[in-house]
Amino acid sequence: METLSTLKIHYSADLYKIVDCLNRTLKKEDLMFGLALDKTDENQAVFTIYRT
Secondary structure: OOEEEEEEEEEOHHHHHHHHHHHHHHHOOOEEEEEEEEOOOOOOOEEEEEEE
């Protein structure tokens, strides 16, 4: 996998819904999206776009 972009954003409980929708919609385009809590700040999430 190749990391295309990474972005830190304010965490919201519904962010996973966006990531899930993107993964389902763009899977055939060889794109994958990830979401994780920032290890140093639990109020921040790390959103990552990958090419598979």
